[in-house]
Amino acid sequence: MSTVARVAGPGVAAENPQRLRARRARKRQNLRAALLFLSPWILGFLVFTAWPVIYSAYLSFTDYDVINDPTFVGLENYQRMMEDPKVRLSLWNTFVYTVLHVPLYTIFSLGLALLLNQAGRASGFFRTAFFLPKMTPPVAVGVLLLLLFNGQDGLINEVLGWFGIDGPNWTTDQNWIKPGLVLMSLWAVGSSVIILLAALRNVPAELYDSARVDGASFWQQTRRITVPMISGAIFFVVIVNTIASFQIFTEAYTAFFGSGNTTYSNDAALFYVIYLFQQGFEALNMGYASALAWLLFVIILIFTAIQLAVSRRYVYYEGEGR
C-alpha cells in the first residue's frame, strides 16, 4: 500500500487520512496564529483605513455638515466640483508644484547620493547630516520658509545679494510662492538620498572596472551604468514623490493659511488638499470634501498607472532577464 502511495507521487488522495488530518490541523493552527499576530494590524486597517475610505465614498454622495445626519444628494457634489473655479485653480497649482518639485527633488537627491558614494569614510557622517532635516516637523518647515525666504531680510535673498542678485518677495509675490516652496522642499531630501545611495552601493564594481578599461569617463559611467542600474530606485523616488506632491499640505498651509497668516492668503499657494481641508473642516462641507478626496484619488491613480506603464520601458530590475 505504501509502495503504491510512493509510486503515485504527491497525490493527496493517496495520502494517509490520519497524516492528512494532522497536516490540516497544523495548517489551521498556523493560520490561527498568523491571524492572531496580524489581528492588531488588520483591526487597525479596517477601522482607520478601510472604513474611512468606504465611508468617504458614501459621504461624497451626501450633503453632510459633520453634526447633522448626511442627506443623499446623488451626484450633486461631483457636478459642483466641475463648476467650482477653486477646484481648477487648486489642481493647477498642485500640478505646477508637482512638475517643478519632482524632477528637481529627484535630480538633487541623485546628485547628493553620487557625491556621498564618493565620500568614503565620511559618508556615515554626511548621511546623518542629510537625513536630520527630514526629522524636522513639517509645521516648523513652514515657519522656517517664512523666515528664510522673507523678501526683505531673509537669508536666501541675503545670499543672492552677495552675487548681485536682487531676490524676489518669495512669500508674498504670487509668481514666486511655488518656486519658493519647491526650493524649501529640498530641505527634506535626506530619505531619498539614503534610498539612492543604497542602490548605488549595489551596482557591481566589475561594470565600472570594465568601463574604465574601455576608457569611459565619469559622466559616461554615470549615464550608461549608474543610472540604468539604479533606475528601479529612481523610479521609486519619482513615484513616491509624485504622490506626495499631489498631497502637499502642511508646509504650505502653515506658511500661507495657518497661524502665521490667519487672514492673509495667496491663491498661488492654494493647493488641492488645502482646499479640500478648508471645505471639510472650515466650511463644514464634508460631503463635498469627500468628493474632492475621491477626485484626487482617481488623479493619483491615473498618474501612477501612466508612470508604471512608462517604467516598463525605462526601468531595469536586476534578475528580470531583460
Next chain:
Amino acid sequence: MTVTHRAQDGPVPPLGRTTGRRRRRLLLTSVVALSTALVAACAQGSGGGDAAEDVSFGSDTELSGNLSVMGFGAGDEIAQVRMEAAQKALGDGVDVSLIEGDLDIQAFLSAVAADDPPELISANRDQIGTFASRGAIIPLDDCLDAEGVDTSVFQEAALAQVTFNDQVYGIPEFNQVQLTQANGDLLAAAGLTIEDVNGSSWERIAAANQALAKSEGGKVSVIGYDSKLPEFLPLWAKANGADLLSQDGRTAQLDDPAVVEALEFAVGIYDAQGGFPAVKAFRDSADFFGENNQFATSTLGAMPMEQWYINVVNDVSPDAPVVYDSFRGRDGEPLAFSSGSAWAIPKGSANPQAACTFAATMVATDSWMAAAQARADIRAEEGKPFTMSPTANTEADEQIRAMVDLDEPKFGPGLEAMYAGLEKTFTLPANPADAEFKTAWQDGVNRVLNGQQEPAEALAQAQEEAQAALDEAWADWDARG
C-alpha cells in the same frame, strides 16, 4: 439525514472541501457582519439627532459630576481668579477640567457628532451663528434666566453677535476693539500729529503715509501707515458708512460702492509704499511681540490695532514712543469693530446646569472685579501701570475704568481711546455661513493685495461667492425649521 450528518463531521477529502467552503463563507459572513456593525456604529455616531434639547436649568439644583471646558486656558490671574469664583459657585461636587488652547473646531464638532462633547466651550463670537445653525450648541435663554443674568449688562454689539434667530446662544466674555497707535517721534519729525493718522481724514492719512514711509531700491525700511488689510476691511468699510452684511445676516453687501472705495483707499496706502508684497514681507520680519517691535525700532509710523497691543508694548518696551487715539470714521467719531470670545453649551453636554453656572459666574461683574484687583496688585508690585483688556460686561468695564489711571502720561491716552471706541462698536451679525462669508471677502481683498484683480472686480466676485454661501446656509436652516 445520517449522510448529511457524517458529511458535516467527517474528515474525508470531499467533505473537507465542503468544510473549507463553509469556513470561507463563515469568514465572509464575519467580515460583512463586522463591517455592518462598524457602519452602524459610525453612522450612529455621525448622526446629529435632534437639534433641540430638553435641558432644564435651575439655580437650586444640586450640582455634581464633571465639567470639561474646551478652548479656555487659565494662564493668567484674570482667568485664575474668575475660575476660583466659578468653582466656588459650583460647589465641591463638580470636578472642573480644562482643555486649553484655542477651540479646535474639528475636535469639537467630532465630539458633538460622536455624542461625547465637552460640557462647555469658549469660542470666538463669530463662530456662534454657524454652531447654532447646525445644532451644535443649545440656546441659553433659560440658562441666563435661571442664573439671574441681566443681559442688558452685556455690550450690545457683543450680545448681537451671539444672538441667532432671536435666541441667545453664547454668553459674551472678552471684548476687543481697535484704536490708532502711532510712533510719536516719527510723527513729530515729519511735522505730523496723531490727528493726521486717526482715520478722520483719509486724505491726511495718505499724506502722512507719504511723509513717513521710507524705502530704497524696493527695500522698505519704514512703513508709513499700515492699513492692516485684509483683516480690517470691515472697519474701513464702516468708517466709510457701509456694512459688509445686512443686519439680518442674509444679504452680503460686499460690492457696495462705499466698500469698494474703502478697499481702494486702504490698498492704495500699500501701493504708495511699493506694493503690499514688499510691505508685508517687511512687516513679517519685525519682532512684533518682542522688545524690538516696530514702535521701539521706529520702523512703523502708524496703524489701527487692537487694544491688547497696548499691553504688549507696555510689557516689552515701555519706553517706546507710542501715541494713541481712537480709530475714527470719516465723520470724526470713534469707531471699533468688536470681536471676542463667548461661552456656549454644546448639544449633548452631560452637565449643562454646571456649565451654565460656571459660564455665568465667569462673566459676573463681581468675578471681573476680583480679577481686575488681582491684576492691579501684580502691576503695582512690578511698578507698571494697570491695564486690562475690556470685557463684554459694561457694568464691570465701568468699574474697571475707575481703577485705571487715565492721567498716566504713557498709556492713559491709549486706554482713554480704548474706552471711547468701546462706546461705538459694531459687529457683523450672526449668520449660518460665517466661515464661508469671511473666506469670500478675505479672498477678495487678498486678490487685490496680490495684484490679481482690481478692487471692484474682486469684491464683485466676493459678493457672488458670499451670497451663494449665505443662500445655501439659510436655505438649510429654513428647511430644518
